[in-house]
Amino acid sequence: xxxxxxxxxxxxxxxxxxxxxxxFSLMHAVPGGPWxxxxxxxxxxxxxxxxxxxxxxPVFIQYLNWVGPLQFDEGALQxxxxxxxxxxGLLAGDLGPSYKYLDRSVNDIVADGIWVxxxxxxxxxxxxVIVGIPLGVIAALRHNGIPDYAATFxxxxxxxxxxxxxxxxxxxxxxxxxxxxxxxxxxWRTDPSSWVLPVIALSLFPIAQIARYTRASMLEVTRRDYxxxxxxxxxxxxxxxxxxxxxxxxxxxVTILGPLLAFLITGSFITEFIxxxxxxxxxxxxxxxxxxxxxxxxxxxxxxxxIAIMNLVVDVLYAYIDPRIxxx
Amino acid sequence: xxxxxxxxxxxxxxxxxxxxxADTGTSQEPSGSSTPSVAPAEQVLRVDIGGEPPxxxxxxxxxxxxxxxxxxxxxxxxxxxxxLNIVPGLAESWDVSEDGQTIxxxxxxxxxxxxxxxxxxxxxVYSWKRLxxxxxxxxxxxxxxxxxxxxxxLGADPEVxxxxxxxxxxxxxxxDDSTFVVSLAHAASYFVYIATLWVTVPLQESWTSTExxxxxxxxxxxxxxxxxxWEHNAQIVLEANENWSAGPAPxxxxxxxxxxxxxxxxxxxxxxxxxDIGSVPSQDVARVQEDPELSQEVLQGTVLSIYYFxxxxxxxxxxxxxxxxxxxAFTEAIDRETxxxxxxxxxxxxxxxxxxxxxxGYQDTKFWEYNLEQAQADFAAGLSELGITAxxxxxxxxxxxxxxxxxxxxxxxxxxxxxxxVTVEPVSLEWGAYLSRLSEDPFxxxxxxxxxxxxxxxxxxxxxxxxSSGNNNGGYCNEEVDALLAEAAVKATLDEQVPLYNQAQEQxxxxxxxxxxxxxxxxxLIKPWVQNLVPTSQDSSTGELFYSWITIAPHEx
Numbered sequence: 031x032x033x034x035x036x037x038x039x040x041x042x043x044x045x046x047x048x049x050x051x052x053x054f055s056l057m058h059a060v061p062g063g064p065w066x067x068x069x070x071x072x073x074x075x076x077x078x079x080x081x082x083x084x085x086x087x088p089v090f091i092q093y094l095n096w097v098g099p100l101q102f103d104e105g106a107l108q109x110x111x112x113x114x115x116x117x118x119g120l121l122a123g124d125l126g127p128s129y130k131y132l133d134r135s136v137n138d139i140v141a142d143g144i145w146v147x148x149x150x151x152x153x154x155x156x157x158x159v160i161v162g163i164p165l166g167v168i169a170a171l172r173h174n175g176i177p178d179y180a181a182t183f184x185x186x187x188x189x190x191x192x193x194x195x196x197x198x199x200x201x202x203x204x205x206x207x208x209x210x211x212x213x214x215x216x217x218w219r220t221d222p223s224s225w226v227l228p229v230i231a232l233s234l235f236p237i238a239q240i241a242r243y244t245r246a247s248m249l250e251v252t253r254r255d256y257x258x259x260x261x262x263x264x265x266x267x268x269x270x271x272x273x274x275x276x277x278x279x280x281x282x283x284v285t286i287l288g289p290l291l292a293f294l295i296t297g298s299f300i301t302e303f304i305x306x307x308x309x310x311x312x313x314x315x316x317x318x319x320x321x322x323x324x325x326x327x328x329x330x331x332x333x334x335x336x337i338a339i340m341n342l343v344v345d346v347l348y349a350y351i352d353p354r355i356x357x358x
Numbered sequence: 359x360x361x362x363x364x365x366x367x368x369x370x371x372x373x374x375x376x377x378x379x380a381d382t383g384t385s386q387e388p389s390g391s392s393t394p395s396v397a398p399a400e401q402v403l404r405v406d407i408g409g410e411p412p413x414x415x416x417x418x419x420x421x422x423x424x425x426x427x428x429x430x431x432x433x434x435x436x437x438x439x440x441x442l443n444i445v446p447g448l449a450e451s452w453d454v455s456e457d458g459q460t461i462x463x464x465x466x467x468x469x470x471x472x473x474x475x476x477x478x479x480x481x482x483v484y485s486w487k488r489l490x491x492x493x494x495x496x497x498x499x500x501x502x503x504x505x506x507x508x509x510x511x512l513g514a515d516p517e518v519x520x521x522x523x524x525x526x527x528x529x530x531x532x533x534d535d536s537t538f539v540v541s542l543a544h545a546a547s548y549f550v551y552i553a554t555l556w557v558t559v560p561l562q563e564s565w566t567s568t569e570x571x572x573x574x575x576x577x578x579x580x581x582x583x584x585x586x587x588w589e590h591n592a593q594i595v596l597e598a599n600e601n602w603s604a605g606p607a608p609x610x611x612x613x614x615x616x617x618x619x620x621x622x623x624x625x626x627x628x629x630x631x632x633x634d635i636g637s638v639p640s641q642d643v644a645r646v647q648e649d650p651e652l653s654q655e656v657l658q659g660t661v662l663s664i665y666y667f668x669x670x671x672x673x674x675x676x677x678x679x680x681x682x683x684x685x686x687a688f689t690e691a692i693d694r695e696t697x698x699x700x701x702x703x704x705x706x707x708x709x710x711x712x713x714x715x716x717x718x719g720y721q722d723t724k725f726w727e728y729n730l731e732q733a734q735a736d737f738a739a740g741l742s743e744l745g746i747t748a749x750x751x752x753x754x755x756x757x758x759x760x761x762x763x764x765x766x767x768x769x770x771x772x773x774x775x776x777x778x779x780v781t782v783e784p785v786s787l788e789w790g791a792y793l794s795r796l797s798e799d800p801f802x803x804x805x806x807x808x809x810x811x812x813x814x815x816x817x818x819x820x821x822x823x824x825x826s827s828g829n830n831n832g833g834y835c836n837e838e839v840d841a842l843l844a845e846a847a848v849k850a851t852l853d854e855q856v857p858l859y860n861q862a863q864e865q866x867x868x869x870x871x872x873x874x875x876x877x878x879x880x881x882x883l884i885k886p887w888v889q890n891l892v893p894t895s896q897d898s899s900t901g902e903l904f905y906s907w908i909t910i911a912p913h914e915x
Contacts, residue, residue, distance in 0.1 A: 062790025067420065068807060070797070070828045071497050074512045078495035081516065132413040133572045134590075142590045198622060206626040213626040214406075214618045218592070304620045308591035312619060321790055 031349070034357040038345070042338045049334040050120075050327065054096065057318075057326050058089045064129035064321040083127060096327065098122050120331075126324040130317070136324040140310055140332070146218055147302070147309030151295035153229045158236035158290070163283070165237070166244025167276060173249060181241060188238025197231040197304040214306045228305040232298055236290055243286055247279040254278070281352055288344035292336035296329075399887065399910040401611040404634045405899070406624045409617050410591045414572040416559050417489050420497035422898040425556055429902050430583040430596055430613060432559035433604055435463050435482070435538070436550055438903060440892050442716075442813045444550055448477060448560065448580070448604050449538070458545025458850060463538040463553070470601040471562065472577070472584035479532035481560035486530045486540075488566070489557055492516050498557045501811075504546040505529045545848035547855060551812035582608040582906035591617060598906070608906035609890070628883055634910075635891075635900060636883035640762055643703045643881060652883060660716050661878030662810035662895045664709050664818070667755070667770070668872040670800040672833035677751060678802060683740035685870040688803070689726045690733035691777035692770055698876055701766045706879035712818050712863055714877045716895040718852050719815030719859040725867035725874075730777055737778050748780055756801030758793075759786040763805055766875070796831045806831065809878065813896050815859040819843055823866055834871035887913040 063085070065076050080086040084095055098119005119126075125136035169181035204227060205213040211223055218224050251257060252275065260270045297311020310329070317325035348355045411424040416432050419425055437447035449463040469477035488494055490502040490511045502508040506529030514524060529541030542549060552558060565571055565578040577585040582602050587595035594615040598608045616632075618624040621639035628636025629652070636655075638646050646652045669678040669685050678685050694708040707715070710724040741747060755771065757763040767784050774780055782803065787795060796804055808829070811817050820843045821827055825835035839862050846858035882900040884891060889911050892904040901908065 060791065061794040062788075062792075063794070065497075066790050066793040067497075068793070069420075069809075069811075070793075072500045072512065072828050074492075075495065075497060075499055078492040078499075078516070079497075082493065082495045130412050131410065132418045133415055133570075139590075201623055201626060206629055209630055212632060213623050213630055214616050214632060304623055306592075306616070306618045306620070306623060308589070319789060 031357055035342075035346070038342050042335070042342070045338055046331060046334055050097075050331060051093070053327060053330045054093050055089065057321070057323060058092070060321070062321055064323065066321070083129060096120060096126060098124065125328045128322055128324050130320045130322040130325070136328045139313070139325060140328055143297075143308055143310035143313075144332075146307060147297035147311055148295045150225065150228055150232065150301075150307060150309060151291070151293075151297065153225060154232040154236065155287075155291050155294050157229060157233045158240055158294075159287070161233070162237040162240025163244050163280075165241040166283075167248055167271070167279075169241065169245040170248030170252065170279075171271065173252075178245075181245065185238035185241040185245075188234045189242070191234060193231060193235060193298065194300045194304065196234050197228075197301055200227045200231050201304060218308060228301050228307055231305070232294065232301045236294070239286065239290070240283060243283045244279065247282045248275060251275050251278045277351060281348065284344055284347055284351060288340035289337055292333070292340040296333045296336050399912045401609060401910050402614060403610050403612070403888070403905060403908050403910065404614045404616065404632065405905075406616045406618045406627065406633055406635075406637070407594070407899070408621075408624070408637075409619050411594070414577070414585070414588070415566070416556050416561065417485065417494060417496050417498075417566075419556060426899045426902045427594060427596070427615060428556045428559075429581070430905050431577070431579045431581045431585055432556055433581040433602075434555060434559050435553040437554060437605075438813075438894065438896065440894065440904075442894055442896055444554065447554070449553075452550065454850065458547065458848060459542045461540045461542070461549060461553075463540070465536040465538065466604055467536065469580075469604055472579040472599045472601055473565075474601055475562065475578075476535070477560050477580060478535040479538040480535070481562055482538045482558075483530050483532050484563045485561040486558060487525050487528055488561065490528060491525060492521060496557065498555070501552050501555060501557065504542050504544065504549055504552075506541040506543050508543065545850075547847060547849055547851070548812070548814045548816045551814050551817075554812060583610075583613060593617060606907065609909045610906055613905055625883075628885075631885070634885045634888050637899075638881050638883060640703060643705060646881075646883065655883045655885065657880065657882045657884045657891075657893060657900065658705075659880045659893050659900075660707075660714070660895045661880050661897070662714050662717055662813060663807060663878030664712065664714055664809075664874055665706075665766075665805075665807050665876040665878070666709070666872045666874050667803050667805050668800070668832035668834075669870075670802050670804070670832055671835075671871060672800060676802060677740075677744060677746075677753070681740040681743050682870065683736045683743060686726070687733045687737035687740055687778070688774065689870050689873045690729045690736065692773050692873060692875075693728040694875060695728070697766070697769050701769045702876060705881050706876045709874035709877045711867055712823065712872075712874060713815045713859070714810075714818070714895075717810065717813050717815060717818065719856045719863070721860055721863060723864075725864075726870065733777050748778060751780055753780065753782045753802045754785050755782045755803040755805075756785045756787065756792065756795070757805040758789045761789075767805070800831050800833075803873075804831065809898065810896060815856070815863075816843070816847065819859060819862055819866070820847070823871065832871055834866075834869065836865060836869055839865050885913075887911040 065071055065079050084092060087095070096119060098121045125140065128134050128136050128139055131139060165181045165184065169178040172178050201213060205211045211227055257270060257274050260274050297309050297314070299311050299315045301307065302309045302311035313325050314329050317329060349357060407423045407426050409423055411427050412421055413419050413424055414427060414431070416428055419428055434447050435449040436444050439445045448465055448469055450466045452461055452463045454461050465477070465479060471477055486502060489496050490499050490508055492511060492514050493516050500512060503512055507524060507527045508529070511524050511528060514521060531539045533539060540549070560580050562578055565576070568576050570576055574585045574588040579585060579599050582599055582605070583596035584599040585594070586597045587593065596613040596615070598611055602608070616627065618627060621637065624633070625636055625638060625642055627633045646656065670676050671679045673679055698704060698706055698708055710726070711721050713719045713721065755767055757767050771782050771784065774782055785801060808818065808822055822829050823834055824830065824840050824843055825837070842858050842862040842865070846855045846862065849855045849858065880893065880900055887910055889909045891901045891908050893900045894903055897903060
């Protein structure tokens, strides 16, 4: 198990490396740049900007700069003698300058927003699990009964409603019409009510998804021999459900929980956009439109790393849930 | 049976929804609407700036959110009055030398920054050099092009040229603490407008060289307000700057600036009284106009901007480059009155010329009115000129995606198709890709807009349509026009300039290089308790030039 873990962790490195190369080349291949504006900057100004931000180098060199020479500077923006920006690079923990937020480094931007986003994601994740799994279990136990139809109804609504529709609906109903919540909370640190609507909006789809997976998986194990055996041995119904059924039914569910958690804690563009959440999720989309190369790379790498780590966690969890799975 | 099942599902759904919301019901704050009370109002203005401003460094700012904040945090040499006439700002007065090449600004006495330090003429020298310094790479550095040494610095390469020496030769100086002298390479009558821009405000070198100088704890303001909070991506709070003496003291104690990215959520915040000034997304205009309460709060007005479509004249073999008649035909075939009603929700007025109403030099002349018969005649003349038939025309109209331009483009396509039986193919691109396509190889017809940096016709003619302008995407170039513009630039007074700018505009319009569609219009919501708001046609956010002198009347909350 130990050797397996080390191998898996080491594998994450080439994965991230490939992701970074692909993203870096794709984003530079897209026409336009961070200085494209409706009111055009004169060519000489663009030249100066490119020089200052080292965008006048070939993309290959820019990539190497981004990965960074191993110099362990502080993350802040630094300048060389010609006043061009110097940054340590990824390996030194320095994600470089933002091309849109000129006063700030990508490190600042990520550090500012990431905890809000992670908190929002964790809350949504917990809500999704504690609502989604019981919903699926109850639906399966009362298969073709009213609870089943009710749960299926809920999860179809959850799956079929895009997040932006759900978010806007929640905003219109509970903030604007009923006035229960501020449409733009200014104090996320001290005002717990700020979180309610975004957490619900972000959880609707995962709840539905988890409920459907749990239901399908529970229905499958219901027909298994060991469940029938347990019933025929006279094991109590509750015990059959908890020990024999849920534990086995959760294996496929855990598979989706990993990537789901990775998705939730790295932020959702739509939810953060609509509820003015000061997180990092909105940068997924805005940074691309702005060609804010540093932020695009940071967001992609964060998401890739989160996915890779969560997949690893899921694989490890399998071994605990299902003793038949052994890694070597 | 079926009915019972569905009902069961509905009941279950209701229960689940109730469960989801039950815990939320308790955490709400008591909404004050049930206990009306009229207390003396706090002098606080709450506005939305639509997102995190990219920078609060005055030298670097180029976008509307940053400028909206900077207009209250900084103050330039010259400012505007309510009608956009130039009035003294930090400068008490200025003299222009006889040859028009030297402007001497005399600063008001006892000016102070928010940190208590005096504002001295040397701070302008530093600020202006910082702006033109190629190592700063400021987006608006080109406004310094007319100053002695300015165009050389714009073209300089910091890795080759001796920038410090070039900056020493740059034509700004401070003979004493209250006198700031600008030497121009040539007379430029509009230059005093440059001295109203947020990029030309005074800056302390000791401040801008501080690490993180734009953060609230370090910010040094030269304007009526000072920065007290900048919570990134959440809000900015400005408070009255008690050290400010360049004009009447601000009446507001505080300006709270929210950063609501979603326009619908921003309107929602206005409707729940969380904002005092609200902007209306185009899809909500009709609802607001019909709403008995909201419709009372609408403020409309003109904006110095223009929505236009340009013709590709860069490609010498393109049909529009070759035939003036075709350009005329495509312009005359558009019924712009109807277009405003249909495609712009009736907001705004038809632009019949480049220089918009409200700007000096505006001409109330309808260049190219809608005339279907004339359009068809011109179209036929154009085709025979080129020796082609309508079927040989393969035209594309380009626009940027995701910004509500589809219906405008469709309208124009429809008009051309009716008039000439020609199908113009629409092509939309993502914004960045669209802009880069325009500078390299524009579409036959392309959409763009232009807003005023300063209220002077130079900004709508020279900066947009002269041969050397980088914003002249279509590549229109007429030496006669350029000569008129150069002549106008050196005239001392607006009265002498306007006839020349008019002549230039008449020539441009006769050449029909672009189809002017619509003059900008504002459609803003203002709470009834917001008083002394001064909107100008120069604002990109309503009232931003004079935020500090708004007063808030007592009202129920």
